[in-house]
Amino acid sequence: MSLLEVDNLSIHLRGGRTLVESVSLTVNAGEIVGIAGESGSGKTVTAMTSLGFLPAGATATGEVRIDGADMLSMRPKQLQAVRGSDVAMVFQDPMTSLHPMLNIGTQLTEHLRVHQGLKRKQAWARAAELLELVRLPDPHSALSAFPHRFSGGMRQRIAIAMALACGPKLLIADEITTALDVTVQAGILDLLDRLRRETGMAVVFITHDLAVMNVVADRLYVMYGGRMAENGSISQVLNSTRHPYTRALIDALPEGAALGKALVPIPGEAATPDRRPSGCAFHPRCVFAVDSCRADVPRLRELEDGHLAACAVDPFGALPDRAQLLDIALATPKDPRVAS
């Protein structure tokens, strides 16, 4: 049994809009699993269900199990017991995720005291250890300080310490480096990797930045338009990419441009729950799209061991030679900027 099992999860809003459709993923103990995709791909919504959070007014079908217990059918009290203790979360922007009017010590200890029943003194001693663990300088005086005293990188370290307080089995890291300077990012990523090795916790790492993903993740899920596009080990997905969307994300990396390759933006606009194209949601932006892509939602197929992609065309894999690939591309000329 995996630590986190998301099984055929669909999330709908009132009015029929679909946020997430038939998504499945697993996270094993001690693993760092990435979820990548643009805004609106459903990656954050999916990850939040592992804490039992659903967007306001949304309904979910399927199952989200932590250690076998379904988070979607839990009562509020049961959810409270799991949140912060078994599953913890670090948010994108440390400027807004820490309470500006509560001191660091209070924010680090309040859930420790609730979940582990620690006395104030014990909890504060533990909080100082946690700040040491995330390498925050001068942890003891930091406890009585307020968040505005710290830089973005320092605040994110504090937020990570907060998430680690009760020794969670699973950490949800939602774009935790996106709001930080590149130099600070590296420090946070190192920290995350060290903590994973020291504590054995699993991490769900959410980002749209595949370069960051390549550094930290063991396995990768790529989402688009609320559906799973491709998943597999990090090298399967990034080195023998099979889905045109994953390929497009890689080509759009500025790191490639630094090496002299052309920087290729993805044409058109990302699909959102409000505007999701028919068939394969990526088809209006896809140079390989054929007629059937417009009509049929592609099935997620296993291409090689543990490597799955949802593309009917599969332009980088199944084709016998590059010439035929070129024929397909030429046979379906279109302006990809025109969304259907």
Add this chain to the structure above:
Amino acid sequence: MLFRFILSRLGSAAILAVGIILVSFVLTALLPGDAATSRLGERAAGNPEIVAAVRARYGLDQPLYVQFFIYLGNLLRGDLGTSIRTQKPVLSDLAQFGPASAELAIVATIVAVIVGVGLGIVASLRANGLVDQALRVVSLGGVSIPIFWLALIAVYVFSTLNRVFPSSGRLNPGQTPPSQVTGMYTLDSLLAGDLTLFASAISHLILPALVLSAPMIGLLLRFTRSSMLEVLGNEYVRAAEAKGLPRHTVILRHVLRGALVPVITVLGTAFASLLAGTVLVEQIFGWPGIGAYAFRSASNLDLPAIVGVTLFVAIVYITVNLIVDFLYGIIDPRIRRA
């Protein structure tokens, strides 16, 4: 840091107080009428030698700015002049009527904060639901129903129709006030250990205090609701929920704390309108406070008393704003740096 913050706020409050005194002094000086002759009888006012002597005695022959410093000096010695109507020093009048108003205003404010903020929290958690709609009516009513009308209705319903509360005064007829310590009968009767007197003082206090608190309840309810709603959308609230904290901890410690600064700002201004409301409420409930004193002084053109009340109210107002500033500093550590 907090100490420096308090010191700087105290300094600016003192400057503000001097400013208010200056304005009230200039306004009094601008009024038609001769301060020297108004102090004398009719015959003495006709004698230029006596008038000149009075002018010299009170410094009225000095230039205006010198007079201002003489006036400041008098104020510092507690000399606010003598009331024309009561023939007593204005200061002793204020000491007599002030505590009665303070008692009324303080109880009204406490009630308003508890009820207004409490209902505001409830409304924000049930936003746009049935409870919220009902509370919107309560808030609108509190803010827009004239206080004198509310007072009359309250007297009619709770004193005339049902004898639940007495309709006027601070104690039952025939009861002797407790020996003065604070001048607030509820506190003084408790200090004296006289529970019958305390019960009487409380039952007289409830109705006027409730009426007086109505506009403040309306205002606080509305502001608490909107401020809570704004904070509820913050990521730090989601973060608190993600830590598995109990719901009441999330609401009271995280959301309410974040929502409190605008509420306290409103509290400061609402207190000013509450002071204005005391004039009407005290008149209707026969409450012998500053409001009633101001009303009678104004209708008798008792200048020293009017100026005295003006200064008194101004100083109360400055003090309340000072307290509001301190509360900001306590609640939001980021403000302490300013």
